Amino acid sequence: MPNTPFIDPQPPGSEFRFEKRRSNAILSLVTGEIVRGCFFTAAGTTRHEGAERIADLLNSEAGFFPFEVGPEQPGRTVLYNRRHVITVQLLDDEARQDPGYEVAPRRFVSMLLSNNQRMEGSIRVYRPEGHDRVSDWTRQPEVFRYVETPDVTFIVNAAQIVSLTEVHGS
Numbered sequence: 778m779p780n781t782p783f784i785d786p787q788p789p790g791s792e793f794r795f796e797k798r799r800s801n802a803i804l805s806l807v808t809g810e811i812v813r814g815c816f817f818t819a820a821g822t823t824r825h826e827g828a829e830r831i832a833d834l835l836n837s838e839a840g841f842f843p844f845e846v847g848p849e850q851p852g853r854t855v856l857y858n859r860r861h862v863i864t865v866q867l868l869d870d871e872a873r874q875d876p877g878y879e880v881a882p883r884r885f886v887s888m889l890l891s892n893n894q895r896m897e898g899s900i901r902v903y904r905p906e907g908h909d910r911v912s913d914w915t916r917q918p919e920v921f922r923y924v925e926t927p928d929v930t931f932i933v934n935a936a937q938i939v940s941l942t943e944v945h946g947s
Contacts, residue, residue, distance in 0.1 A: 798820055799818075801869075805894075807891065807937070809892065812844070812857075827874065830871045831867065832871065832922070836920060842856070843856055859934070863891060863892055863933070867929070871923075872930050884943055886900055891938075896924060896933070899925045900914055919935075920935050921935070
């Protein structure tokens with residue numbers, strides 16, 4: 778009997794395919810619309826150890842991102858323009874997964890957003906000592922940044938911040 782090569786019944790996966798996971802969140806848009814649903818984030822990333830975070834996805838490029846709206850419309854994906862997102866309310870502790878989180882100086886701020894909403898919370902300034910003021914935070918290259926309120930963590934689009942003031946923390 779001649780030798781025949783073994784043929785795997787499962788075709789190999791594409792080198793361009795990435796395992797994705799759903800990350801629940803709530804979007805606040807410049808139109809005033811509030812949208813519940815989930816982002817599709819990668820199981821791994823080259824930027825840091827562990828899974829891709831929503832902030833990584835939002836800061837990775839400009840333009841549109843897919844967002845599965847739900848639960849009222851499960852399975853429906855909408856492409857949203859990053860420029861028109863004011864905030865993303867996180868439903869997990871994503872900000873705490875940053876390696877420098879515990880040592881980054883914490884500043885308490887009050888910010889006025891473009892939708893006339895005032896948000897008060899804390900920010901972490903990931904800068905060298907002496908360059909860790911609120912004004913240094915405003916010059917960070919990332920457009921989407923974490924703001925922690927007493928109840929929930931948000932990712933705020935810095936382009937939608939009208940004014941920012943440091944306040945005494947609690």
